[in-house]
Amino acid sequence: MAILTIIFFLLRVLARHLKKQRFWWDDALIAAALICRLSIGGVYLTMVQKGLGKHAIDVPQDDLIAVNKLLLASDLLYILTLFFTKLSVLLMQHRIFDVATHFRRWVLGLGFLVTTWFIAFFFILIFTCVPVQKRWDTDLRGHCANRVSGSIASSVTNIASDIAIIILPLPHIWRLQLRLSEKVLLTLIFGLGLFVIFTSIFRLFVFLDHELISSDITYSLVWVIAWSDIETGMGIICACLPTLRPVFLCIKKAVSTSSFIRSLQRSAPSNSHSTENTLSSAEFSHAHPAGSDRQPCGSGNMKASTVQQQRSNHRLYSLDDDLFNPSVELSLEVIDHNPLFKDSQIERVV
Numbered sequence: 640m641a642i643l644t645i646i647f648f649l650l651r652v653l654a655r656h657l658k659k660q661r662f663w664w665d666d667a668l669i670a671a672a673l674i675c676r677l678s679i680g681g682v683y684l685t686m687v688q689k690g691l692g693k694h695a696i697d698v699p700q701d702d703l704i705a706v707n708k709l710l711l712a713s714d715l716l717y718i719l720t721l722f723f724t725k726l727s728v729l730l731m732q733h734r735i736f737d738v739a740t741h742f743r744r745w746v747l748g749l750g751f752l753v754t755t756w757f758i759a760f761f762f763i764l765i766f767t768c769v770p771v772q773k774r775w776d777t778d779l780r781g782h783c784a785n786r787v788s789g790s791i792a793s794s795v796t797n798i799a800s801d802i803a804i805i806i807l808p809l810p811h812i813w814r815l816q817l818r819l820s821e822k823v824l825l826t827l828i829f830g831l832g833l834f835v836i837f838t839s840i841f842r843l844f845v846f847l848d849h850e851l852i853s854s855d856i857t858y859s860l861v862w863v864i865a866w867s868d869i870e871t872g873m874g875i876i877c878a879c880l881p882t883l884r885p886v887f888l889c890i891k892k893a894v895s896t897s898s899f900i901r902s903l904q905r906s907a908p909s910n911s912h913s914t915e916n917t918l919s920s921a922e923f924s925h926a927h928p929a930g931s932d933r934q935p936c937g938s939g940n941m942k943a944s945t946v947q948q949q950r951s952n953h954r955l956y957s958l959d960d961d962l963f964n965p966s967v968e969l970s971l972e973v974i975d976h977n978p979l980f981k982d983s984q985i986e987r988v989v
Contacts (some may be wrong), residue, residue, distance in 0.1 A: 641680050641873035646762055647879040648673050650886050657885040665730035669878050672723035675716050682713045683864055691864070695855045706857055707775035714764050717867055721797060722757040725804060726750060726876040731809050745807060760793045787847065794843040798836055805832040828880055833865050835873045842866035883929065 648669065655662060683691070689705045690698035699707070733746045768774040768783040812825050847867055849859040 640685040640868055641677060643735065644673055644676055644872045644875045647876045647883075651879040651882050654882050657889060663730070663734060665727045665734065668723045668727035668730065669875060672720050672727060672871075672875055675720040675723065676875060679713055679716045679720065679868070679871065682709050682716065683868065685709055686713070686864075690857050692858065692861050694858045698857050703857065704775045709858070710856075711764070711771075711774060713867075715761065715866070717765065717871060718757060718760055718793070720871045721874065722753065724871075724878050725753045725800060728804055728878050730755070731878070732804075736808065738810050742811060743831075749800070749803055755794050756800060760789075760796075763789055763793075790846055791843070794839060794846075798839050801832060801836050801839065805829055805836075825881075831880060832877045835870060835877055838866060838870040838873055842870055846942075 650944060651666070651669070655666065676788060686706055686709045687761060689702040689709070691706060695703060729746050729750050733743060736742045763784075765771060767786065769781050769790065773779045773781040773783060812829070813822055815822065817825075840864065846863045849863060
């Protein structure tokens with residue numbers, strides 16, 4: 640999952656470069672989320688070295704203490720990754736639908752709630768046990784709060800905020816002057832965030848199921864950690880997807896150009912045969928001057944139709960900003976070495 644998140648982030652950077660767009664706060668926040676996500680992976684690997692995946696009875700006491708300390712670090716990085724990802728998506732929506740005043744207010748309000756959620760549960764995680772050291776040293780005086788109730792509250796509010804972030808842009812997408820197929824495609828892309836919600840729900844149930852054997856923490860938390868890893872990775876990927884249209888268009892353009900070149904290579908023998916037929920017709924016209932001003936029936940229409948077909952095959956449409964920006968520009972690419980275009984007056988459209 641870590642490799643996938645890196646790939647999608649690099650594709651996002653490439654998309655910004657292709658469109659010559661400057662980096663903004665949404666890009667910086669998703670980069671911060673990726674750094675936290677990779678840091679979690681490093682913490683998990685260290686936990687495995689200390690005995691994660693083994694039964695607690697088989698793990699030395701010093702390693703058990705290290706696992707509990709690392710678990711606190713991974714929980715803080717986990718909630719920090721979710722926070723940066725949510726804010727990145729909200730700021731991306733704010734930048735795209737900036738002209739809608741009411742939408743900006745919704746984004747700011749939801750951003751305030753997400754920030755409040757992060758601050759509250761960040762400190763709840765730290766001070767689950769007072770003093771904090773009691774989390775890994777049970778002999779110390781103090782007390783620890785109920786982990787189950789805190790995890791349920793954190794997960795439920797996390798899922799609710801994800802649902803709100805996914806639903807927020809949908810009414811504005813369907814008001815855009817786009818084709819129905821494009822609106823459906825955009826809705827499906829935003830709907831991919833449902834996978835993040837699914838992983839959050841499943842992670843909660845896995846946590847509650849394994850909390851019953853919390854005394855064996857090094858063994859029971861393996862699946863919880865695995866689903867936490869999937870959840871944070873899917874969040875970053877879904878946050879990057881709406882920005883990747885320039886990359887997809889570039890790939891489509893490269894594929895269509897290579898296909899066009901191959902079609903020209905296949906048509907080369909037929910063009911040679913057509914040249915021979917033209918020479919024969921010229922000799923016939925020289926021998927019969929009375930019919931020299933006549934052209935074969937439909938030859939002009941056939942050439943014009945061929946040119947029009949070549950032009951239509953190279954029309955590429957691209958959106959001006961991210962995937963769901965409604966402004967559209969038309970570009971037409973013409974292959975200068977194509978013999979069909981040498982004798983025709985075709986203007987290049989930029």
